[in-house]
Amino acid sequence: MPTFVIERNIPGADRLSEEELREISAKSNEVVAGLGEPYRWVTSYVAGDKIYCVHEAASVDAIRRHAREGGFPADLVTEVSAVIGPQTAKAAR
Incomplete structure (x- = not known):
């Protein structure tokens, strides 16, 4: 399944309580x-x-449906094309 990054604009998100x-x-x-x-x-x-x-879904439509049904914003939905990290530099050539 494709992986997507979803950006949700929620003013004060960093002040949401644990509850x-x-x-x-x-x-x-x-x-x-x-x-x-x-x-x-x-x-x-x-x-x-x-x-x-970060969600895995069959399509952007599925991501948007999840957002709509959950009442969450999905301001930007982008499919991940590659994943890199420190180990990427050590990959065999």
Whole structure:
């Protein structure tokens, strides 16, 4: 399945309480379970007024459906074309 990064603009995201983050997570899990298609929420990062989410789904349409049904913004959805990290520099040539 393709991997996508979703940018969600949420003013004050970095000030959400643990309880609010738990509620958002529970809602996301509920929507994923009800989609009726392969979909996986990998992780999310809260930074300033944004939440950056990494999801695996068959299409951008599935990502947007998850956002719509969950009541979450999905301001920018981008398919991941490559993953790199420190180990990439050590890859065999």
